[in-house]
Amino acid sequence: MPSLPAVFLATAALAVPLTAGAAPHRAASPHRAAAPERACTLPAGLKELSGLGASTRHPGVVYALNDSGNTNQVFAVDCSGATGQLRATFTLGGTTNTDWEALAVGPDENGAPSVYVGDIGDNLAGRAEISVHRFAEPEALADTTVSPTTFRFTYADGRHDAESLLVDPTTRQLYVGSKVMGAAGKLYKAPLPPQPGQVNSLTPVRDDPVWTTDGAWSPSGMSYVLRSGGPFGPDTGYVRDPSGAGLAEVALPRQSQGETVTYVDCRTLLVGSENDTQLWRVPLPPEATPGC
Numbered sequence: 179m180p181s182l183p184a185v186f187l188a189t190a191a192l193a194v195p196l197t198a199g200a201a202p203h204r205a206a207s208p209h210r211a212a213a214p215e216r217a218c219t220l221p222a223g224l225k226e227l228s229g230l231g232a233s234t235r236h237p238g239v240v241y242a243l244n245d246s247g248n249t250n251q252v253f254a255v256d257c258s259g260a261t262g263q264l265r266a267t268f269t270l271g272g273t274t275n276t277d278w279e280a281l282a283v284g285p286d287e288n289g290a291p292s293v294y295v296g297d298i299g300d301n302l303a304g305r306a307e308i309s310v311h312r313f314a315e316p317e318a319l320a321d322t323t324v325s326p327t328t329f330r331f332t333y334a335d336g337r338h339d340a341e342s343l344l345v346d347p348t349t350r351q352l353y354v355g356s357k358v359m360g361a362a363g364k365l366y367k368a369p370l371p372p373q374p375g376q377v378n379s380l381t382p383v384r385d386d387p388v389w390t391t392d393g394a395w396s397p398s399g400m401s402y403v404l405r406s407g408g409p410f411g412p413d414t415g416y417v418r419d420p421s422g423a424g425l426a427e428v429a430l431p432r433q434s435q436g437e438t439v440t441y442v443d444c445r446t447l448l449v450g451s452e453n454d455t456q457l458w459r460v461p462l463p464p465e466a467t468p469g470c
Contacts, residue, residue: 216457220242220457221255224244230281230438230450239319240257245452252267269324271324280295284345292312294312295326310329310352311329351368353365354380362388365382365422386404387404389411390404391407392439396469397443402420403441413429413449414428426463431449431460434451435451435454437451444467
């Protein structure tokens, strides 16, 4: 994603209840939730953070990756302390970091915990195909080369840039969210399950917020969040139920290039920036935590 002017101001998290099924909007009298807290700083090798996902096997650990032009590696970082500690580096054999823009942790078609890497960026809409690489979430954290399963995709309605990858923990459905300059993108779903060795079609489901840079599904399976902001408004997490009905808008810490969001648990988000190694923990209000 092209760099934006560096502006960084941590703000208190706000949550705005939404009418079910309504498009997200800023209410006049928002309900206040707890303020964000500093979680951890990432190791120096993650200065172009573009994907983030909380481990389901290792408490306090997050998986992270860098943007295009960097290595084809996923980093396991222990974020249980103020300074993140690199625990392992996973090299994805047989892959290239064309434009890695997203990471999700979720089940495969058999329910096994897995790490999904989204090579889905396409700023100039010039890619005939995009890819998602998947490997089993490791039981032990140690440097290794993994052999991922690669899924190839095209969009049913043309080429799009995208930075959001989500996996529903209940249905195991994979979603990709497109990003459009100054306009709403769309959330697309993959075939269930997607097939390796062939091109799968991504079909549109519903509109995304403007300038969506990441998304994640709650561990409860009852909601998901899409991150928006950048040059088109304040950094905001739009929390929705599985049907797409709005549950809340949550103000995120202001970051110069906010890129990532994941769930620490079903009541807490973790967010980061491509231009800052600080991760922030953002508590969610009750209306944004169904099933918790």
